Amino acid sequence: MDEVAAEAKVSRATVSRVLSDSAGVQEETRRRVLGAINRLGYVPNLMAQSLATRSSPVVGLLLRNPRKPVYGLLHGEVQDRADEVGLELITVVPSSSPGVRNERRALHKLLGLRVGGLLIATGVSRTEDLAQFLGVVPVVAVGRPECHDEIHGISYDEPAHGRMIAEAVLAHGHRRVCVIAPAESVSVSESQRAEAMITTLAEAGARPERLPVVRSAPRDGCVEAVELVRRREVSCVCLPSDERALAFLAAAERAGLVVPHDVSVTGVDGITAGLDLVGLATIRLPVATVAEQAVRLMAEQVHGAGAPVEHHAHRGTFLPGRSLAAPPQHAEP
Amino acid sequence: MDEVAAEAKVSRATVSRVLSDSAGVQEETRRRVLGAINRLGYVPNLMAQSLATRSSPVVGLLLRNPRKPVYGLLHGEVQDRADEVGLELITVVPSSSPGVRNERRALHKLLGLRVGGLLIATGVSRTEDLAQFLGVVPVVAVGRPECHDEIHGISYDEPAHGRMIAEAVLAHGHRRVCVIAPAESVSVSESQRAEAMITTLAEAGARPERLPVVRSAPRDGCVEAVELVRRREVSCVCLPSDERALAFLAAAERAGLVVPHDVSVTGVDGITAGLDLVGLATIRLPVATVAEQAVRLMAEQVHGAGAPVEHHAHRGTFLPGRSLAAPPQHAEP
DNA sequence: CTGAAAGCGCTAACAC
């Protein structure tokens, strides 16, 4: 900055004024400074800036898993919306090696950077980890179901998604359906979806067959589900994510099962490209809506004062697909 | 930090020593400080730290488009590798609204943060924008074809991928094939793939039909390609990315064309989930290899001294698929 | 082994 000041024959204070667009700088002077900045390729030190102002124009996004299409899309959407409202976004991803410490580490990285806001798109196991920073920096949870009373939360209405799937399955005449049900420790969203499916099916008098799963591998439970189909104990398999549904579809194909002739299949997500070709019946998550609202909320927090805590759960749309049809004859009562 | 010092009844200097693990702190004192840190939930201010040390433990990743599976996977891989070698990673994404200024803005955000290293997974149009910072901070280009002589570059061998596809297509007996060829301004990678396909096909005496495309919408050119197939002018359509291939597959289906009976189709990427179900013949990009090598190179740069500039292009593997078969009879000479 | 003091690059009152 000193170099720029020297080059423009002004003091550092003036350079600072030009940088922050503060009024009261002569057009001529301003031009000289801008020239010097360009000539020297000077990039202001954000860290020094926020150290001096005790504030940061950047908000941090803690992103669960960029490899999954849903998170990829969310990342893109949040980025674009942030750009629109003038928020600088940086993203941090917890390492995917086992252990819950990773999320805390990632969170601390963001906190260490003294970001002006925190967008949390992760399961951060203990919500208390977040609560701790509520007073310090605005926090908005995005796309995660569970959330603290004092934390703004914009999420997907997973129970509704489970019900929607179950209702579609029932409408096609299925009565004996297998639901792959991951433990909450595997994925809160997937667990909520599966539980809602099971409840809805049971309430309608159908016989849901719960297949518990305790690991996050998408293929988990597929072999068992195929076996159930083979024994004609179920006419439909509902999986709590498209990733799992695709894995099951592959397993079914390998086992010589024809979809939907031998078995119907459903997923949830609706983001992955090429889903229309596969013809998977699923729910499309309202990612754009969630991202938009979360960023808007964050912008308000960062700029204005803290609004009262908001919680919203958005519902996706059902995507019909060839994979869901009427049950095979032999399965009829 | 003052509070921590007070709580532990030491001076800030000692706290600093404990934080940086520097030797020469009595075990007893150290324990007291650590205790105070935990009790107060203190997170050191990274910005102040790097301001004082004029160095940063974090390296920045400039990521083109998190919505695309290839970039999503790359993001995840880079993150994990970085974690392994002890590099803190933050990611910045250029806004996707039109205009090339976005990448520069994103780059400046990273530079402003005074990151200790720059991983560039983007097209940043003008390589000179990067060259400017070569002396200041280590730069490694990852997954982008073109690159400056003085910039480390780990990328995909796109021309080889184009050749591999062309050879597979030829081996199946196709002679008249349509190649969707995006302009370089749309995507350098895709353009390189397409050009290599066309060259290889032509050299083998086949008659490639180039279908230029100047927008990045994946559906671009699909209608025209379908028309070529309908008029039986080509027996195979080669697309420079899976995204485009999926779009074409959908267009073909809508037009009543059966793959591979009426037309063979190929893509490039091999990352998207469910590709095996669709049966698309494609090339799987060696994303993990590229990420690993790029991060290793960055770690060397950041820790040790600057090694001589390295350039590597990695070749993917061909994934056979139902979508590529022999040409229909009527297309035979 | 620990404390005091001088900055790191920048902003924000406050003078001129």
Place this chain on the structure above:
DNA sequence: GTGTTAGCGCTTTCAG
């Protein structure tokens, strides 16, 4: 309008 000065939170000699 522009320059001066005193920190922001931390590291790092240099004494003790």
